[in-house]
Amino acid sequence: MTARPDFRGNKQSLPSKPCQHCGRPMSWRKRWARSWDEVRYCSDRCRAEAAAQRRSAGIGGTMS
Numbered sequence: 650m651t652a653r654p655d656f657r658g659n660k661q662s663l664p665s666k667p668c669q670h671c672g673r674p675m676s677w678r679k680r681w682a683r684s685w686d687e688v689r690y691c692s693d694r695c696r697a698e699a700a701a702q703r704r705s706a707g708i709g710g711t712m713s
């Protein structure tokens with residue numbers, strides 16, 4: 650039985666989740682209303698850096 654007293658009276662909080670690249674919590678934005686489930690990075694920069702890291706790690710191998 651674990652009570653969570655600090656999670657009370659917080660009805661109106663918007664959803665949020667951590668950025669998969671920098672780990673910062675990002676809060677829901679209106680422009681993400683339709684794609685919130687698909688949003689993984691807080692910014693284009695994080696998305697680009699994550700993609701670059703992935704590429705340099707060889708995941709999703711490029712066959713040129």
Ligand SMILES: [Zn+2]
Pocket residue numbers: 668669670671672673690691692695
């Ligand atoms: Zn980020």
